[in-house]
Amino acid sequence: MSRTIWLVRHGQRVDNVDKKWKENNPTKWDDPELTIRGKQQAHEVGKHFANMNIEAIITSPYTRCIETSCQIAAMMENKSTKICVEPGLQEPLDMSMDPPTVPTMDKIKEYSTQIDDSYKPVFEKLPAEPRGDLGCADRVVKTFQEICKKFPSGNIIIVSHGVPLANIHAFLKGHWKYVGQCTISKVTDMYGQSFRLDYWSDKKHLSQTHDLHEDEKIVPRQAPESA
Template sequence: MVNEVFILRHGIRLDIDDKAYFRHYLKRKDDVPLSSRGIIQAEETGEFLKDQHVTHIFSSPFFRTLQTAQAVASKLNLPINVEYGFMEMLNPNWFPADPELLTKKEALSVFPNINPDYESFVQPEYPETDYEGVVLHRVKKALDEIILRYDGTILIVGHGASTESAAKALMLPGSLEGFDGKMCALNKYVRENGKWTFAYCTTDHLSAESILN
C-alpha cells in the first residue's frame, strides 16, 4: 500500500510565456505544452526527486503534464502511468468542446517512458461544471485505487484543479493547509498510523521563482 505521495503541478505553460504566438505552434489548440521555463522546471524537479525514493509515477494525459512526467521519469528510470483521473478540469469555459489529446500510440512515440499496459482507473466525461462534486470525486476515485493497489511512494503529475483535488482527497475533509499550487511546486504527504499528514511543500529545487496562474 502507498505510504507517501508527492503531488506536482506541471511546469510553466507555453501560453504564459508566449501569449502572442503560442497557438500558431499547436497541432491541438487545447493541449498547450510547456514553455522553455517549464521544461527547465521539470528537469530540476527530476533532479530533486532522484533521492526521494519514488516508486511509481502517474500523470494526466495532457501534453504539458506528460512533458513534466517524462523529464522526471527519465531521471528516475521509471515508467509513466497515464491516469485520466488526474487530468485538467473539463470546464466548458476553458474548453468549448472535449479537448483533443494525444492518442496512446502518439504519446508513446513522443514520451518513451509511458507504460503501454496501464489502464486508467477513471475516464472523465465532458463537460465538468462542478469542481467539488465532479472533479474532486474522480480524482479521489483514481487516488483511492492507486493507494490500494500500489506500494511505496507515488508521484502525481497534474494540473491546478486536479493537484488541489488530490491534496483535498488525502486530507479529508479537504484541508489545503500548507499546499502550494505553483507550477512545479512539490507537495509531500505521508501516511502515519492510517492517517495522511502534510509533510512539506518546496520550490527550493527550482532555480527561479515559480508562478501561480
C-alpha cells in the same frame, strides 16, 4: 509503516508567456506544450527525485504533464520507474475541448521508453461532471484513492494540474489550496489507514521561484448560475 506520495504540478506552459497561443491554436487550445523554462523546471524536479526509490509516475494525459513526467523520469537513476497515464488526473472538463485534445498513446510513447501502456487507468473515459473548479472533485479524489490502491506499497509521484491538485488538498486538509508550477508536495500514506500532508507547494528545488502561477486561483472558480 508508511510510504510517500509526491504531488507535482506541470511546468510553465507556452500560453503562460504567449498570450495569443490559444487564439492561434484553435484545434488544440486546451493542450499547450511546456516552454523552455517549463522543461527546465521539470528537469530540476527530476534532479530532486534522482536518487529516490520511486515505483511509478502517474500523470495526466495532457502534453504539458507528459513532458513534465518524462523530464522527471529521465533524471532518475532508477530507470525501471514506469510512467502511467491516468485520464482521471486531467483538468476539469469545462476547461477542455470536447473531447479533450490529449495525445494518443502512440504519440505519448514517443516521449519516453518508460511509458507503461499496460497500465489500466481508473477512468478510461471521464464521466460528466458539474461546471466550475469543484466539479472535478469527486473524480479527482476517486482517482487519487484508486491510484493508492493500485500502488499499495511503493513511493509514487502524481503529476497533474493546479485545479485537480487543489481538490486533492481539499480532500486532505478540508480547504482549497493552489500550487505553483513544478512545485512539490509531500503526502505520507499510512498504507490506506490515513494520509498526512507534510508540506505543500515547496519550491526550494527550483532555480527560479518567481512567476509560478501559484496565486492563479486563490478560491475555486464557481459554475455560472445559468449553467
